[in-house]
Structure formats: C-alpha cells, structure tokens
Amino acid sequence: MADLNVSIEGIADGQRIAEEFVFGIRTDDEPFTFGANISPAISWSGAPDGTKSYAIIMHDRSVPTVFDDANQEGKTIPADLVRMDFMHWVLVDIPATTTGLAKGVESDSVVPKGKPTGATSNGVRGANDFGMFMAANPDMAGDYGGYDGPAPPWNDELMHEYVFTVYALDVESLGLDGVFSGADALAAMERHILASGQVVGEYTLNPALG
Numbered sequence: 001m002a003d004l005n006v007s008i009e010g011i012a013d014g015q016r017i018a019e020e021f022v023f024g025i026r027t028d029d030e031p032f033t034f035g036a037n038i039s040p041a042i043s044w045s046g047a048p049d050g051t052k053s054y055a056i057i058m059h060d061r062s063v064p065t066v067f068d069d070a071n072q073e074g075k076t077i078p079a080d081l082v083r084m085d086f087m088h089w090v091l092v093d094i095p096a097t098t099t100g101l102a103k104g105v106e107s108d109s110v111v112p113k114g115k116p117t118g119a120t121s122n123g124v125r126g127a128n129d130f131g132m133f134m135a136a137n138p139d140m141a142g143d144y145g146g147y148d149g150p151a152p153p154w155n156d157e158l159m160h161e162y163v164f165t166v167y168a169l170d171v172e173s174l175g176l177d178g179v180f181s182g183a184d185a186l187a188a189m190e191r192h193i194l195a196s197g198q199v200v201g202e203y204t205l206n207p208a209l210g
Contacts (some may be wrong), residue, residue: 004197006166009103009130017150017162017201019200023110023130026149026205032071039089039107039147043100051168052096055123055189057182058089060063062160079158086160087182089147090126092189093173097166098122104146106114109202113142117179121155124173126180154205161204168195205209 010018019025023206025035027146033037042056101122107115115132117125130144152160167189174188204210 001193002168002195003046003071003194004044004166004168005046006163006164006197006199008199008201011040011041011164011199011201013117013199013201015201016202022149022151023204024154024205026154026207032151032205034110035149035151036075036184037107037110037147037149037169038104039101039149041101041103042166044194044197044198045189048097050170051194052172053092053123053169053174054094055092055169055174055185056089056095056097056101056165057087057091057096057166057185058087058137058147058162058164058166059182060086060152060160060162062152062156062158064153064156067153069153069155073152075155077153077156079156083158083160085182087126087129088149089164091123091146092126092176092180092185094123096172109148110148112140114144114148117145118177119145124176126176126182126185128182134135140190149183150203152203152205156204156206159202159204159209161202162199163200165196165198167193169193
C-alpha cells in the first residue's frame with residue numbers, strides 16, 4: 001500500500017491538539033465545558049494512479065472500555081485500563097479532484113443533537129460515536145454527523161491519541177447510505193484502499209498530564 005502525505009493546519013504529528021479544534025475544554029471553574037469544536041484544515045497529496053475517491057476517518061484510540069468512573073469527582077480512570085476506538089469523524093466518497101478541506105467546513109461549533117449525516121458538498125458523512133454517549137440526554141440525543149473533536153474524560157490518567165487518517169480508494173463511491181458508522185465505512189473500504197496517510201494528535205482534560 002502506498003503512502004499519502006497528510007497535513008493538518010495547527011496539528012503537528014505527535015503534538016497536542018489546539019483547543020479551537022476540541023469538543024470539550026477545561027476552565028478554571030469547570031473540569032468540562034464545550035469548546036469551539038472547529039474542524040481543522042486538512043490536506044493530502046501523493047495519491048496513486050487509479051484513485052477515484054478519498055475517505056477521512058478520525059478516531060480516538062484511547063477510549064476506556066469501562067465508563068463507570070468517568071468524570072467522577074474523587075475517582076480516576078487508570079491508564080492501564082483496556083482501551084477501544086471511538087469515531088470522531090467519518091467522511092467518505094470525497095471526490096478524487098479534492099486534495100483538502102478548509103478549516104470549519106465539517107464543523108464550526110458544538111451542535112446539540114448533532115450535525116446532519118448524509119451527502120454534502122465535501123462527500124458523504126457517516127455518524128461518529130457521539131450519538132451513543134448522548135442518547136440518555138434528550139437535549140443532546142441524535143445522530144452526530146461531521147466532525148466532533150476531542151472530549152476525553154477529565155479524570156483519565158492516560159493521554160488520549162487522536163488519529164486522522166486519509167484513504168485513497170479505487171472506487172468513486174462506497175455505496176453507503178442511511179446512517180452508517182465508522183466501522184461500516186472501514187468494512188466497505190476493504191480491498192479498495194490504494195494508499196493512506198495519517199496525523200496523530202494528543203489531548204487531555206486531566207491537568208495532572210499537563
């Protein structure tokens with residue numbers, strides 16, 4: 001598989017993600033409040049011949065598998081707890097003529113009940129995983145399309161790692177419709193990936209981790 005050159009304005013590989021791009025921030029008064037949640041400008045190059053579309057998947061690979069103690073005063077989530085992937089951005093069927101997305105086009109704020117899924121001028125949006133965590137809150141429950149940035153538990157002892165991956169594909173469309181997940185998108189991409197590239201950023205709300 002070939003490598004794509006991927007760059008994200010304001011997010012250097014292996015470095016902390018700036019607060020303008022995150023869903024949750026810490027303040028002097030609150031361990032969690034909503035952030036600006038702006039989608040970053042992302043660009044790519046080096047796609048091989050035969051590329052017919054692109055896809056973007058952003059996921060947190062550090063999410064706890066058990067949330068019983070998440071965001072609980074006087075408790076912590078141990079760093080050695082088993083972790084899982086959590087999808088933050090699922091965008092497929094990006095035209096082959098596209099080599100980047102401008103800042104803010106996939107999110108410019110936190111949207112209660114989520115941004116729309118489905119076809120946009122940028123491609124076809126899947127649902128990220130915020131919907132499962134918002135399901136119990138009637139003011140926030142919904143299908144969350146587009147980009148929603150980092151919002152790790154503020155008492156997690158582990159620094160979270162966020163992986164932005166761009167895929168070059170040999171099909172114009174993955175044929176996904178309705179409300180599909182990141183897992184659905186990755187399954188549909190199998191055997192169609194010509195190249196990929198990624199940037200990994202870090203973020204935490206735990207002041208003990210700096």
